[in-house]
Amino acid sequence: GENVEQHPSTLSVQEGDSAVIKCTYSDSASNYFPWYKQELGKRPQLIIDIRSNVGEKKDQRIAVTLNKTAKHFSLHITETQPEDSAVYFCAASTNDMRFGAGTRLTVKP
Amino acid sequence: SQTIHQWPATLVQPVGSPLSLECTVEGTSNPNLYWYRQAAGRGLQLLFYSVGIGQISSEVPQNLSASRPQDRQFILSSKKLLLSDSGFYLCAWSAGSINNQPQHFGDGTRLSIL
Numbered sequence: 211g212e213n214v215e216q217h218p219s220t221l222s223v224q225e226g227d228s229a230v231i232k233c234t235y236s237d238s239a240s241n242y243f244p245w246y247k248q249e250l251g252k253r254p255q256l257i258i259d260i261r262s263n264v265g266e267k268k269d270q271r272i273a274v275t276l277n278k279t280a281k282h283f284s285l286h287i288t289e290t291q292p293e294d295s296a297v298y299f300c301a302a303s304t305n306d307m308r309f310g311a312g313t314r315l316t317v318k319p
Numbered sequence: 320s321q322t323i324h325q326w327p328a329t330l331v332q333p334v335g336s337p338l339s340l341e342c343t344v345e346g347t348s349n350p351n352l353y354w355y356r357q358a359a360g361r362g363l364q365l366l367f368y369s370v371g372i373g374q375i376s377s378e379v380p381q382n383l384s385a386s387r388p389q390d391r392q393f394i395l396s397s398k399k400l401l402l403s404d405s406g407f408y409l410c411a412w413s414a415g416s417i418n419n420q421p422q423h424f425g426d427g428t429r430l431s432i433l
Contacts, residue, residue, distance in 0.1 A: 242419035253424040311362040
């Protein structure tokens with residue numbers, strides 16, 4: 211089955227800097243890649259997703275890139291703000307969705 | 320629009336007691352439904368998923384079970400809770416008729432076993 215690895219497990223950046231979180235997946239049939247943000251004690255919420263027919267997608271300060279050949283995808287957050295502090299999960303999906311272990315992002319004011 | 324409800328929000332139970340957590344979805348038909356457990360500071364562990372009434376797939380062997388008595392109702396149960404069952408339980412749904420759709424999570428139940 212699908213295996214998703216996520217790096218780094220923790221990430222600390224200064225407010226205004228960029229943050230990048232990377233994921234790799236094992237199943238070349240995976241064709242849908244969502245990213246979730248989970249604030250402390252809250253539910254994971256979808257922030258952006260990308261499908262395999264697209265190499266990059268952007269939504270304001272958030273972008274996701276996908277390299278199907280290398281089987282990896284990344285989340286990019288620019289101009290980080292303290293409210294971006296949360297745990298971020300990547301996932302890869304064919305018929306099943308598998309999640310990465312999460313990245314705890316801390317944005318220091 | 321679609322909404323997902325989970326209850327209770329928090330629960331404190333003694334070891335050996337039974338458990339029933341309920342999840343309902345509104346505004347959609349024939350959703351895929353999921354139960355996840357999240358230990359403190361950890362990732363999402365898929366416990367069960369269902370593609371239809373009475374259809375349950377289990378991801379990990381454990382003392383938990385799931386049932387789907389109605390199209391938009393998903394129940395997580397246990398006959399005898401263990402200390403290791405403590406955690407944050409999340410229900411989620413996705414559109415059942417279309418592959419590769421996002422999962423949408425409920426607010427979760429924080430379960431503490433004493």
